[in-house]
Amino acid sequence: MKISVCIPQYNRIAYLLVSLAEISRQTHPDVEICVVDDASTDDTLSRLVDVQRHSRFPFRFEQNPINRGYDYTLRRALALATGDYCVTLGNDDTLYDPGCLSRLADFLEKNQNPDVGFTNFVSDENPGAVQRRATTTGVPGSGPEVAGRHYASFAFVGGLVFRREALARINTDAFDGSVFAQVGLALRIILAGGRLFTVEEAMVRQDLHLDGQRANSWRDALHGDWRRFRRLDGGLPQLIAVVHQAFAEAGFYTPSRTYGLLRKHYRQTYPYWLLEYRSYGGWVNALGLTTGLFPAGLLSRYRLSLGYSAGVWGWYVAATALGLLMPTGLFQRLKTPLYNFIKRRNP
Template identity: 40%
Template sequence: MAMKFSICFLQYNRIELLIKSLKVIEQQTYADIEVIVSDDCSEDDTMEKITELQKTYKFPLKLSRNDKNMGYDYNYRKAIELGTGEYCLALGNDDTIYEPDSIEYLVKFLEENDYPEIGYCNFIEENNPGVVVKRAQATKVLGSGVGVALNYYNGFSFVGGLIYKKSAFDKYNTSKHDGSIYSQMYLGVLMITSGCRLFTVEKPLVLKDMHFKDGSFRWSYYRDGLPKNWKEYRVMDGGLPSVANVLITAVEDATNSSESDIAFRILKRIYSITFPFWVIQYKKYGSYAAAVGLISGLYPPRISSYVKINITQKISLISIYLSVSVAGLAFPSVLFEKVKTKLYMWVRRNK
């Protein structure tokens, strides 16, 4: 009997993009697919458009609407909860499945590798169709445990293409970090540390950030929200303290212990890799005010997780922070773009 597979959409407004994505998914060659749309009280005509599409859609198309706007984390979990397939793949409403045989390819991999519990795939951005964004370096089962979880948690930052064995998701699903906007990272680290096997798929299965008819896309709005000059300067944290908190908590919850070495390992990685990336990225967007605001907002004693590390680790973290801040402001954005892929690969090899 063929494996039933659920494609689960987190929906809030932007119905134009969701309809575009759903029409692409109709091209899938794999037969036993259901599509879930969990609507978080959209203010547009989502309900009418999806209800109409249900009449003619190729696959079973299930629509659920929250009674009130519950926020990203709740709706993310709800979309997957609604899935009845053996596996579920999550998508934002501006993402879609990349190639007609993508689900067929994924199902074959899962069957051939003893049905691992959690994973993610690579993706391509519609704005840059010739480049595969390689969060996955291989198609393989990587294993489980705290080491695997902390080495690969970055892969869970983008929701599109996160894949769950439904029975495992149901076992660990929790509202504990609803409101953080990083519940998928908490769940990923919790599951892998607790023994669920992580797998990655190098082939791009997802197309990310589809364009509206006018050519705009999600990141356009993100950049527009950054300070454009020094008059608009504000202290920012980029959500990184929240990321640190959910990651540390996930390991603590899975192991029933609290160790400063784990907290320091997570904070060191964030301050050494993620933090400088965003400093340089903000500069690339032309917003030095945002870059400086991020540096100010991430002064280590400002963040709640700082109290979880010992005095020696605190001194080390502040030293990393100061060095990275100076380097991030000084490093040319143009040069960074040229070496970004090589640096990323180096980081993955030396994690």
């Protein structure tokens, strides 16, 4: 089985070079590396030309003539692939250990080549703590209920796996500009009858450190300067729009499903980020999120009944109170058990 490792690249070439060096250690015999650069302003081009010349594995490289954005660049990296399966990574992520692609290939073959899935991952900063978006190893299936339970697990691009033939049938630029194209593509596959799989093993190291420093992080934007206050939305409206669009295009739109989508993010994702911002000194950012995710804007995009709209407002008020008042020390102690509890209820 041939596996293509697909990476969208923009600047931060030093981190990508570390990632590629780790990937070159894979024991799986049939690996291909596909990188598309989004018109970087650093020395990416010259460095990757040199990598291509000396790469142990076939190395396919392309550079956009102008900056086209993350979604387009990710899709181009996937389109370069010639493998049976494509594994995606961010440019500051890498594979967990030399044998992980061999183990992945064994799983895929034993399960009759499912269509799309994801693995768990660890942070390079804390490799002992597995980020458990997959609670089991298996093949949950296909259809709208499976898609609705698992779409959020595709938000982080590292460790996503697409069967290339399944991806080619549904690839589209409809989600470009959202920074969540991978979510829309995965949903299209699952909603069209493609089989989802999940792998509990961690196969990716996220946020590589170089000389003790990580690449840019959301934490770097946190501050307590009220003069820099602005409305924030954390990308949630874009994610919700991608999910709503994928379900609607597949003929699975219902008002109750849209309400469930909004409710999920107002009672889980929104308070989580309020508390994370506060935990790292970002009170101003947290208040910016409360204004940026004021429900009126989202509700104006979707036709919901008065009852559903009232429900969204209720969750917003409750989540805002929780996110602004809960002691952050208590949150940090509880967030991993709470996350695991939620994943067990919605595997």
